[in-house]
Amino acid sequence: MMALSLLLLPLALAGCGADEDDGDAAADGKLLILEWSGYEATEYPQFYAPFTEKYADNLDEVVEYSFFADDAEALAKMESDIGADLVHPCNSWWQLYVDNGLVQPIDTSRLSNWSKIQPDFAAMGQFNGQQYFVPWEWGYESMLVRTDLVEEVPDAWADLWDPQYAGHVAIWDSAETNYVMAALALGFDPWNTTADQEAQIQQKLIDIKPNLLTYWSDYTEAYDLPASGDAWIVAGAWQDAYAYLQSDGYEVAYVQPEEGRLGWVCGFGLSAKSADLDLAYEFLDAAIADESMAALANEYWYGPANTASLPLIDEYVVDFMDLDEADTLTERTVLYRPLTEEQRIARTTLWDTVKASQ
Incomplete structure (x- = not known):
């Protein structure tokens, strides 16, 4: 259900055909992210500003990607145990990750920006009384x-x-x-x-x-x-x-x-076998930072899970997406x-x- 900018689709389709990882990234000390093409920290550092600024000199050595074309492929890759630390599926698939033991609960106390996440979105990522997904964007x-x-x-x-x-x-x-x-x-x-x-x-x-x-x-x-x-x-x-x-x-x-x-909501899950929890949490916290979420919204016309980012988002995007009414999204939208x-x-x-x- 996730969309990419039309201008970037040729890149996305090309990216989905081949992975940048060799399946051993986590073991080598890199953060391996299973992701849609078009969201790479190496190409779009503004989406993860605090993280990419800190590791600007060696970002390629810190983050590596494996791409998927749709949610079904993402789930299949996680089930094949490619060694990913983080995965970015959409909400109608989240329960399958939990039921199959592919992700672990999120310790939200390690995310300084967690309190800014829209509560309705956060609730979507809760299963069995625990938070399993960090919502990031919606559309x-x-x-x-x-x-x-x-x-x-x-x-x-x-x-x-x-x-x-x-x-x-x-x-x-x-x-x-x-x-x-x-x-x-x-x-x-x-x-x-x-x-x-x-x-x-x-x-x-x-x-x-x-x-x-x-x-x-x-x-x-x-x-x-x-x-x-x-x-x-x-x-x-x-x-x-x-x-x-x-x-x-x-x-x-x-x-x-x-x-x-x-309506759809997508977000990040933490692999049950993540090899570097400290780095994974650092990345997640950067992804939901105000400036990161605003950059994503301005680039792709997506709604941010972090509602505190609204003052940084272009006014026409806020108006069209009704971002200032995010708390009523579940009432006026049929969410998957x-x-x-x-x-x-x-x-x-x-x-x-x-x-x-x-």
Whole structure:
């Protein structure tokens, strides 16, 4: 669910194809971080300012990276025991790390910036009465609309099925996202569905096919499809696609559906086998420092987990993301929740069935 800046996606895709580590970084005394490409301390030192300033002369000797393309790959790498000290997954996957013993509890007393973390986000990282994840950033998924190409701008997820958009809707090729989207359109709680409701969700996703232009998977498509005019609506789009289209002069809207935008939170987990706890905690504390969080928000239009960073964030980012209302995010946004392995498999199977249907 995490997005990277569209301008950096080619770098991200290249980075996901090969790792910088040899699997023995932790044993060699380096901090090995399992990460999305586009967040490296060596390339974006401003995201971890106190840490990178301290180790500026030998940062390459202190931090090393292994990259993943999505959360499924991140979990698989952790399960293969690559020797990572820190991992950066998104919240709907966190419970799987805890259940499989891949991460250890976080000692928040070792983080001087912990008190600045939004309490609702901190609570998401708690399992079995202990803090297992340090939330770092959050963002939206919604409908991106070319307002000059539609007669009516949709204001609900259910509107994606409106025949007036036939052949001009692009939805993300994501089992998790589309399950939630269809459940909301049907008025169901996406996290507590019955077998009958699951069957209705499957049929609902089949029923949208006459409206579909395509399933998009490469994030550049979230920009290119509406820019070309082929897609009038892109569902599951992140906020930075809207920002870039708007800045390039396109007439676009980023919808606040009546059911709520979808939302994700990502953060860092500390490996159960971390070889250098002191260095890991130093890195984590730097990542959630005010100046670090502001730099991340200004670069990628993300919401920071540290709300004390708001005075350092560009005003237009604060306004668009409603960062000054972060305490109400859980009330106005449908945030992804942890799924069990059984739920994840079931939703993937359902989505595969939908795509294969005629």
